Amino acid sequence: MKKIIEKILDDSLKVKEAFIRESIPDLVLLAEKVALAFTADRKLLLCGNGGSAADAQHLAAEFVNRFTLERPPLPAIALTTDTSVITSIGNDYSFEQIFSKQIKALGMEGDILLTITTSGNSSNLLLAAKDAKRQGIYTVGLLGKDGGELAGLVDMALVVKAENTARVQEAHILAGHILCHLVDYILFQRHLSSE
Numbered sequence: 001m002k003k004i005i006e007k008i009l010d011d012s013l014k015v016k017e018a019f020i021r022e023s024i025p026d027l028v029l030l031a032e033k034v035a036l037a038f039t040a041d042r043k044l045l046l047c048g049n050g051g052s053a054a055d056a057q058h059l060a061a062e063f064v065n066r067f068t069l070e071r072p073p074l075p076a077i078a079l080t081t082d083t084s085v086i087t088s089i090g091n092d093y094s095f096e097q098i099f100s101k102q103i104k105a106l107g108m109e110g111d112i113l114l115t116i117t118t119s120g121n122s123s124n125l126l127l128a129a130k131d132a133k134r135q136g137i138y139t140v141g142l143l144g145k146d147g148g149e150l151a152g153l154v155d156m157a158l159v160v161k162a163e164n165t166a167r168v169q170e171a172h173i174l175a176g177h178i179l180c181h182l183v184d185y186i187l188f189q190r191h192l193s194s195e
Contacts, residue, residue, distance in 0.1 A: 031182030048116035099128035109136030120148020144168030
């Protein structure tokens, strides 16, 4: 059992380190875009399926409530949380449209959409990204494996190049926490550092 734990830990650390080091420029750019959207009265929309839905909700909560810094709430919405909206769209239309219809209703030009998926091939996320782009929303994919179809569709693809879903999800939440930290730094701490 000890060897199993050590192997999981080693694998997780390797995947996260490789992904984060490769993604540093994109994470900085994304943080700057999110901070700019917030200062322009725009918002961050997040979505995913299964464990990635939980990650979308987790990150939205970090922005709306707080991350580590005491600061005003920031406008982030997880499109995975309203069961009445999701089930009515799924029942009356299709599961494929559960995010895209919300984007059409809530999204504005200048918003940012963060899709989270380990495969990059979920049809509801592909449609969400397409509809978001049509509305002038900047699209980002937090992806796994080879990035799937979504990698070629979004404006920015952050791909964890690993096959194991659990390792991909662990890297995703680390990237999400880094994004929260950087946005807080840009909006509320950067000017303090330059004094």
